[in-house]
Amino acid sequence: MSVALALSGCSEQPRKAPPTEQEIHAGDSGDASGIPGRHPYRCDDDRPLLVDFKNEGLTLELRRDGDAAPVVLTAPAAGLQYVGDTMSAMFSGNELKIEEGDKPPVLCRKDTSL
Numbered sequence: 546m547s548v549a550l551a552l553s554g555c556s557e558q559p560r561k562a563p564p565t566e567q568e569i570h571a572g573d574s575g576d577a578s579g580i581p582g583r584h585p586y587r588c589d590d591d592r593p594l595l596v597d598f599k600n601e602g603l604t605l606e607l608r609r610d611g612d613a614a615p616v617v618l619t620a621p622a623a624g625l626q627y628v629g630d631t632m633s634a635m636f637s638g639n640e641l642k643i644e645e646g647d648k649p650p651v652l653c654r655k656d657t658s659l
Contacts, residue, residue: 586641586653594653596641605634607643 582598597606597615605627606615618627618634627634632645639655 585656587656588651588653
């Protein structure tokens with residue numbers, strides 16, 4: 546019986562899931578600015594979009610350029626939809642789908658041509 550108790554005390558702790566892409570990007574930088582969490586995207590309307598991952602990837606700051614005021618979106622947990630006052634966004638791999646009011650959705654892809 547003491548062996549069973551000793552073995553139960555050594556049980557392996559549950560492993561934490563691997564970090565999401567958003568958690569990873571919150572700490573690195575994908576553009577020349579070197580700002581932690583900033584990554585360039587290119588949208589299907591051929592406009593650039595800067596995405597700043599904050600708060601371990603649970604907050605997004607979206608800007609059309611580095612000097613613009615950000616649109617802030619938040620998600621309650623990794624992998625869920627980001628929402629803001631007038632806009633929402635959802636990741637699927639390296640793609641970000643942005644929906645805003647009655648406008649058609651905009652699809653943005655991570656820009657790898659730095």
